[in-house]
Amino acid sequence: MIHSDTIIFGILAAILGILFFLRQRGGVWDKVFTFVPIILLAYLIPSLMVSFGVIDASESNLWTIAKDYFLTAALVLLTLSIDLRGILGLGPKALIMFFTATLGIVIGGPIALWTVAQFEPSIIAGEGPEAAWRGFATLAGSWIGGGANQTAMLEVYGYNIEQYGAMVAVDIVVANIWMAFLLYGAGMHERIDRWLGADASAIARLRDSMADYSAQVEKVPSANELIVLTGFTFGAVAFAHWSAGWLSYYFTSALGAEAVLASEFFWVVVMATTIGLAASFTKARELEGIGASKIGTVFIFLLVAVIGTKMDIFQLGDAPLFMAVGLIWMTIHSLLLLTVAKIVKAPFFFVAVGSKANVGGAASAPVVAGAFHPALAPVGVLLAVLGYALGTYGAILCAEMMRAVSGG
16 A cells, blocks of 8 residues: 555656546547546546555645645636636526525435434434534535534534544545536536536636637747746745635634634635636736646646545445435435526536535535636636635534434
8 A cells, every 4th residue: 555645646647647648649538538537537546546455545645735735726827817707697597506505405414314314213312412413514514615614513513523533434425426426427518408408608608718818828838938827826825825824813813713714725715716816807817828727727637636535435334324314415415406407407517516616615616617627617616615605504504403303
């Protein structure tokens, strides 16, 4: 089993290199990658290597690096050439699907807990800090907002910290299985859109307008220009982290450590996105001509590969009752999304991004959005920030309903 981060990262990069080399060859590989999207393979292969014991990422620092460097840099680079007017022109269906995703998590928790309790009443038998509903409250916080909301629910409801690891396993495994389905769907979104009866023309216009802009300003970059781009990107990354530290300190002092606004990661995402958006109104937008979004896409794929190392499919056997609740919960969430999408004729893009803006937050919403087209990644970021804002409120509502189901 490989433990070294240096070797693991090299393996992940090599996997990506091989996948893209094969796609470049065309022929039969075009059919392979049509059936199994390349971004899904970039995610699944590392997860299978973890599951079968080839690599051990349990004590790896790669996720910290990916989150703090790759994600932050990608947010800056992918928002640099954004067409903000085009995003605003996507219409109300993006928000409809986002709030549907939130509702699916809020009502899915108590329904899933009640369903499993019909077969195994012991799951609602715990009392005090041992009560399962308190643990699932942390899951609701994570699946509506993110890590900060999850921690807030742990503090608010006082779940037994010794059993908290099982909830984290449910969070990671179930959310990542759902992400695999979404990435697969992204590769065949046109077929799904036809089934939904959806008009994806606004999304296509946004994608094409950003692609056209990239083509207009594209040129062969000099070493000087690439260094300028690197300096701008990681200078922005540094400023995002520096300002996030100060903002987190201020809101921790004002609101307490459990508040969403006290989360440093929340502010890193907000500041990186803000810097990219602000720069898109200046001449810095011309950095797209030397490959800003392409480099951002590289960071996104590296992020996807690292995320893949966080899922061990064999963890499904741990705490099976908790896993059963999590799987039923996510099924309710997904069925509600698809039902509403069919009714309002929303494109699958809004289904996928609305879901991951809740369940995955800013770490994976841009990944799923970028699976449709790199230019669309900022849509995922903007919705994920909204998820952070709603996470605590939605999780409390969900938790109180689960308390009622448990008779607590």
